[in-house]
Amino acid sequence: MTGAIELRIPNDPPFHGVARLVVGGLAARHNLSFEELEDLQLALVTVLEGDDYAAAAEVCVELEVSDDAIAMAIGPLHGDVVRADLEASSGDVLGLGRLLATLVEDAGVEAREDGDWLRLSKRVRGIKPAEANA
Amino acid sequence: MPEERKDKELLRRYHERGDTDAREQLIERYLPLVRSLARRYSYRGEQLEDLVQVGCIGLIKAIDRFDIDRGVELTTYATPNIIGEIKRHFRDKGWSIRVPRGLQELNVKLSHLVDELTVQLERSPTIPELAKAADVEEEDVLEALESGQAYATLSLSAPGGGDDDSDLDPLESLGTLEHEYEVSEDRAVLAPGLAALDERERRILHLRFFEGLTQSQIAQQVGISQMHVSRLIRRSVEKMRAEIATEEEPRRASESRR
Numbered sequence: 001m002t003g004a005i006e007l008r009i010p011n012d013p014p015f016h017g018v019a020r021l022v023v024g025g026l027a028a029r030h031n032l033s034f035e036e037l038e039d040l041q042l043a044l045v046t047v048l049e050g051d052d053y054a055a056a057a058e059v060c061v062e063l064e065v066s067d068d069a070i071a072m073a074i075g076p077l078h079g080d081v082v083r084a085d086l087e088a089s090s091g092d093v094l095g096l097g098r099l100l101a102t103l104v105e106d107a108g109v110e111a112r113e114d115g116d117w118l119r120l121s122k123r124v125r126g127i128k129p130a131e132a133n134a
Numbered sequence: 135m136p137e138e139r140k141d142k143e144l145l146r147r148y149h150e151r152g153d154t155d156a157r158e159q160l161i162e163r164y165l166p167l168v169r170s171l172a173r174r175y176s177y178r179g180e181q182l183e184d185l186v187q188v189g190c191i192g193l194i195k196a197i198d199r200f201d202i203d204r205g206v207e208l209t210t211y212a213t214p215n216i217i218g219e220i221k222r223h224f225r226d227k228g229w230s231i232r233v234p235r236g237l238q239e240l241n242v243k244l245s246h247l248v249d250e251l252t253v254q255l256e257r258s259p260t261i262p263e264l265a266k267a268a269d270v271e272e273e274d275v276l277e278a279l280e281s282g283q284a285y286a287t288l289s290l291s292a293p294g295g296g297d298d299d300s301d302l303d304p305l306e307s308l309g310t311l312e313h314e315y316e317v318s319e320d321r322a323v324l325a326p327g328l329a330a331l332d333e334r335e336r337r338i339l340h341l342r343f344f345e346g347l348t349q350s351q352i353a354q355q356v357g358i359s360q361m362h363v364s365r366l367i368r369r370s371v372e373k374m375r376a377e378i379a380t381e382e383e384p385r386r387a388s389e390s391r392r
């Protein structure tokens with residue numbers, strides 16, 4: 001990811017707040033709305049705290065901003081578990097798939113050298129750096 | 135021998151004859167209950183094993199204080215003791231997770247500002263807009279929002295701060311009367327983990343994830359602030375996750391014994 005923010009944290013709940021704050025900082029710089037920020041943070045924490053998702057003691061979160069979207073990648077994860085949860089929670093089941101379908105526009109597992117990563121993409125309203133608004 | 139009779143026999147052996155082996159057996163028999171209850175609180179930032187240890191203290195106290203002539207099952211007596219011990223543990227640690235007063239006040243102020251600006255701007259406000267309206271730095275806004283998250287997650291039976299938060303914990307929610315629901319919501323209620331939620335939490339999740347309403351639309355419909363909707367959504371998702379983990383625990387335990 002060119003120009004992306006990369007955050008590596010221990011896979012431990014007290015550190016998940018750090019990841020939330022980083023997403024918050026990015027949202028502030030790019031004029032995301034409170035609701036868009038909330039959606040991104042909830043999507044991130046849902047994945048970070050998912051049972052049996054993380055494949056290592058450390059988890060990495062990558063964030064990349066484009067003109068109209070924020071992409072977020074989280075890994076390395078147990079791709080088979082995440083895929084199963086994404087597929088299982090359709091219809092009336094409120095699981096990972098249903099949550100992410102509401103919170104972001106796109107979610108999918110991609111294979112990388114160090115394992116599987118979950119890639120999320122959220123379209124946001126008119127991103128522009130906060131300084132440009134002054 | 136039925137489980138209750140076995141419990142009674144062990145309790146008699148311990149209380150009447152001082153048989154410590156019987157006490158050990160009782161502790162072992164009730165460990166799955168401790169683990170199950172501890173799991174419900176493990177998403178609040180504490181390690182599950184630490185909470186199981188704390189819960190065991192509550193279990194031992196319950197076994198030691200149990201009055202065999204009162205005609206109550208040990209499960210009934212032990213459950214509030216175990217939960218009480220876990221809650222005490224969180225209360226005792228409160229000093230290390232307490233949010234500074236200034237941040238608490240800013241969080242409450244932001245809660246009002248989010249609603250006001252949403253009406254005024256006819257869209258959800260940005261962080262810089264919130265910072266300007268609150269006359270603070272953007273970093274302060276982010277920190278206050280994060281502290282609100284920590285407060286909602288770590289507070290147990292304490293009020294969630296802000297508006298009309300009624301924070302039901304797992305024990306208090308037992309036996310809560312459920313009111314009639316629309317058919318579509320009934321179906322959603324059947325989903326794993328949703329049984330752990332109270333009626334309002336289920337309704338809010340339904341509106342957000344099945345009806346596709348935004349937080350501000352839900353806030354209007356339910357009559358609470360947008361920030362409160364946000365807190366309830368986060369907490370409900372955490373509770374569901376804990377409930378699902380609790381439901382899966384016996385299956386995992388039996389699989390690991392094979």
